[in-house]
Amino acid sequence: xxxxxxxxxxxxxxxxxxxxxxxxxxxxxxxxxxxxxxxxxxxxxxxxxxxxxxxxxxxxxxxxxxxxxxxxxxxxxxxxxxxxxxxxxxxxxxxxxx
Amino acid sequence: xxxxxxxxxxxxxxxxxxxxxxxxxxxxxxxxxxxxxxxxxxxxxxxxxxxxxxxxxxxxxxxxxxxxxxxxxxxxxxxxxxxxxxxxxxxxxxxxxxxxxxxxxxxxxxxxxxxxxxxxxxxxxxxxxxxxxxxxxxxxxxxxxxxxxxxxxxxxxxxxxxxxxxxxxxxxxxxxxxxxxxxxxxxxxxxxxxxxxxxxxxxxxxxxxxxxxxxxxx
Numbered sequence: 001x002x003x004x005x006x007x008x009x010x011x012x013x014x015x016x017x018x019x020x021x022x023x024x025x026x027x028x029x030x031x032x033x034x035x036x037x038x039x040x041x042x043x044x045x046x047x048x049x050x051x052x053x054x055x056x057x058x059x060x061x062x063x064x065x066x067x068x069x070x071x072x073x074x075x076x077x078x079x080x081x082x083x084x085x086x087x088x089x090x091x092x093x094x095x096x097x098x
Numbered sequence: 099x100x101x102x103x104x105x106x107x108x109x110x111x112x113x114x115x116x117x118x119x120x121x122x123x124x125x126x127x128x129x130x131x132x133x134x135x136x137x138x139x140x141x142x143x144x145x146x147x148x149x150x151x152x153x154x155x156x157x158x159x160x161x162x163x164x165x166x167x168x169x170x171x172x173x174x175x176x177x178x179x180x181x182x183x184x185x186x187x188x189x190x191x192x193x194x195x196x197x198x199x200x201x202x203x204x205x206x207x208x209x210x211x212x213x214x215x216x217x218x219x220x221x222x223x224x225x226x227x228x229x230x231x232x233x234x235x236x237x238x239x240x241x242x243x244x245x246x247x248x249x250x251x252x253x254x255x256x257x258x259x260x261x262x263x264x265x266x267x268x269x270x271x272x273x274x275x276x277x278x279x280x281x282x283x284x285x286x287x288x289x290x291x292x293x294x295x296x297x298x299x300x301x302x303x304x305x306x307x308x309x310x311x312x313x314x315x316x
Contacts, residue, residue: 025105030182033109036315037180041108069172074181091102 007097014059015090019052024087032078061086109182111239116175117304120297122167127294129159134287138270178312221285225254246300253292257285
């Protein structure tokens with residue numbers, strides 16, 4: 001039991017938050033995606049999604065690239081190497097804890 | 099854990115959220131079917147029997163499929179539900195799997211023909227296997243598509259019991275001297291046309307529903 005609590009306590013807090021976990025899981029399955037895709041798939045509003053993305057960007061897990069498609073602004077997001085590694089580690093630890 | 103797994107699978111379903119994946123498959127199969135029909139029914143010496151016609155036809159078909167799908171995605175899908183670029187690793191494995199399957203199918207067909215085996219039932223089997231894969235990958239998420247999977251399976255099985263004279267009429271000049279080849283060609287051609295038609299209808303309905311249920315966000 002103690003070991004289980006210890007493992008849970010060791011989970012990456014940045015990823016463990018449900019909203020950010022959704023974002024990281026979705027991004028881990030693709031090369032890159034835009035803001036609208038994440039909004040559509042997670043059901044979050046723009047503000048909440050932006051705030052989670054900022055937190056992930058600060059942690060170095062997500063890279064945000066602002067660009068244009070034609071004249072339309074486009075925010076592209078992709079998981080960095082560190083982000084992928086952290087997510088794999090998170091899944092492994094979660095599996096151990098469960 | 100299951101919820102994480104389901105999130106990891108979301109991008110796979112997203113590829114066909116607008117029905118364009120199915121539309122592409124449907125057009126491709128109808129394109130192959132049309133080419134097979136032309137080769138079977140064009141008079142001897144016609145350009146349709148030549149290598150150049152085949153190469154040009156394939157180039158045009160794949161260009162329409164590639165650029166058509168890209169245009170629909172850019173014009174309708176990305177502004178409504180967003181843009182996704184799939185991992186190269188996944189795309190490579192899909193290509194490898196398709197290549198291995200086509201090599202295995204070609205070798206089986208070639209070996210069967212050399213031994214004069216009646217392989218016409220394989221046309222139906224191909225349809226049933228495809229229907230099962232479709233039910234597992236696509237209809238599991240979108241329930242009404244189970245009807246499409248059922249129609250493909252039943253239609254493919256029905257081609258196996260069609261009268262020989264009907265299959266001969268479909269197969270045309272191909273294998274006119276060989277009843278087994280006529281049956282094989284007729285069954286395959288009908289299966290491909292049936293599957294292509296079903297995918298096109300199903301993809302068309304999905305695309306129509308997608309346009310109705312979503313709106314441009316930017």
